[in-house]
Amino acid sequence: MTPVVAELERLGLAEFLADFPGDGVDRLEWAAGLRRLDGGLRTVAGFLLLGEPVREELLPPALRGVLPALVKGGVAVRGAAGVQLVDVSLFRAGGVWLFAEPPSPFPVRHYFGRDSVALSRRTGYRPGGRVLDLCSGPGFQGLVAARQGAPATLVELLPGTAAVARLNAELNGVADRVEVLVGDLYAPLPAEVEPYDRVIANIPFLPTLSPRGEEAAHEGGEDGFSVGRRVLAGLPRYLAPGGAAHLTALLLQTDRGLVAGGELCAWAAEHGCGLTVTLTDRMAVDADSDLVQTTVSDRLETDPEAAPEELTAAAAGMYARHGATAARLAYLRVDHGMADFRVFDRAGG
Ligand SMILES: C[S@@+](CC[C@H](N)C(=O)[O-])C[C@H]1O[C@@H](n2cnc3c(N)ncnc32)[C@H](O)[C@@H]1O
Known part of the structure; x- marks a missing residue:
């Protein structure tokens, strides 16, 4: 397991996603579920699932470590409001x-x-x-x-x-x-x-x-x-x-x-x-x-x-x-x- 995956699992993102039926690919369902989250998991889920912009310092270190690769790969951009995924979510x-x-x-x-x-x-x-x-x-x-x-x-x-x-x-x-x-x-x-x-x-x-x-x-x-x-x-x-x-x-x-x-x-x-x-x-x-x-x-x-x-x-x-x-x-x-x-x-x- 890579450090970033270990971090996501420890935060509870795998647990959160596991509750959606049929390996769901529906972002609207995620948005509804996210309303019940708070803290670090809410921040990370908003960034990875819903494409919300977030200040980099609020992300866990392992996730911060892969941001350059995401930006280079064209699936994230850095802007005034922070870093944000472009089009993609993490499934x-x-x-x-x-x-x-x-x-x-x-x-x-x-x-x-x-x-x-x-x-x-x-x-x-x-x-x-x-x-x-x-x-x-x-x-x-x-x-x-x-x-x-x-x-x-x-x-x-x-x-x-x-x-x-x-x-x-x-x-x-x-x-x-x-x-x-x-x-x-x-x-x-x-x-x-x-x-x-x-x-x-x-x-x-x-x-x-x-x-x-x-x-x-x-x-x-x-x-x-x-x-x-x-x-x-x-x-x-x-x-x-x-x-x-x-x-x-x-x-x-x-x-x-x-x-x-x-x-x-x-x-x-x-x-x-x-x-x-x-x-x-x-x-x-x-x-x-x-x-x-x-x-x-x-x-x-x-x-x-x-x-x-x-x-x-x-x-x-x-x-x-x-x-x-x-x-x-x-x-x-x-x-x-x-x-x-x-x-x-x-x-x-
Ligand atoms: C329906 S998606 C499948 C993605 C993935 N395999 C999956 O199961 O979720 C089809 C993909 O095939 C690519 N594609 C279309 N024509 C192709 C071709 N002739 N050779 C290779 N890839 C092709 C498209 O760019 C697209 O990414």
Whole structure:
């Protein structure tokens, strides 16, 4: 345990966070809970959880010691009112402390969400078993693995987010078994690298209206699965026989089943892999739906002159072209060396 984590635990921050259900990522719940705190814990929690500015001399010494790294990593600034976190909060889930941003209707730089926690609950690591965490963001999946003794390689497209992942590895005292690479999926890996025991990928899956191949880091292409397809394409090379991969995905559904069902089943058969798809949350895809409206606001961010009605029609039309009546949050488990395809629907239908 690093001195700063020891200090946070001694102060009671782990105890405070442990009482929020489901490894909560909700800052409003924290704000309500914080009203019942006082003293040093209130100051530290206000600084780390709610982003309140604080005079440095009021922070405990070990936390003061990491401030230069936080400022250098772009997640804290010093100002007239003191030092303050920028965008991120400090989360704790699965025993990992993580500087990250919770999901928002707007693109975030250092992602952490309920899907992150749900994906990590599906994984299992063994000491010494090598792990590849693609789309690592600020590092949650790879850090869960490293805490269990697995050496982890993290790959993240955004250099600033990769820097936060390195900072989080230091914070958790696992930097000696975590390497963070910057780049697109498998591209930064050395040509001769051995296949991995586990491959984890919490991919960006917001369906987007951008022309193919021009997705930003938080976008998932026309049907939301373009990054997922590229992760699957690399698994026969990068996942060891007997190894397992875990992905998140947003899968379109028609009245007859998953739009990508045939494609996924064929992929599993062709590559000798077991593929288990667990469908959880169901999302509407009509013009008024949150999903379509998020796609529209995402596009308006880069193209403010565009007409919202036209974008809404284009986004809803994108789902209609596939015959989609819903989009499903999905967790994919791939077992290299089994040939099998299964779909579990946890929302019944
Ligand atoms: C949904 S977040 C997942 C973060 C983290 N793995 C988790 O589970 O909480 C997806 C991350 O993938 C990164 N990303 C997007 N496209 C990528 C690509 N082609 N290669 C590597 N990283 C990518 C994004 O910048 C973002 O940080």
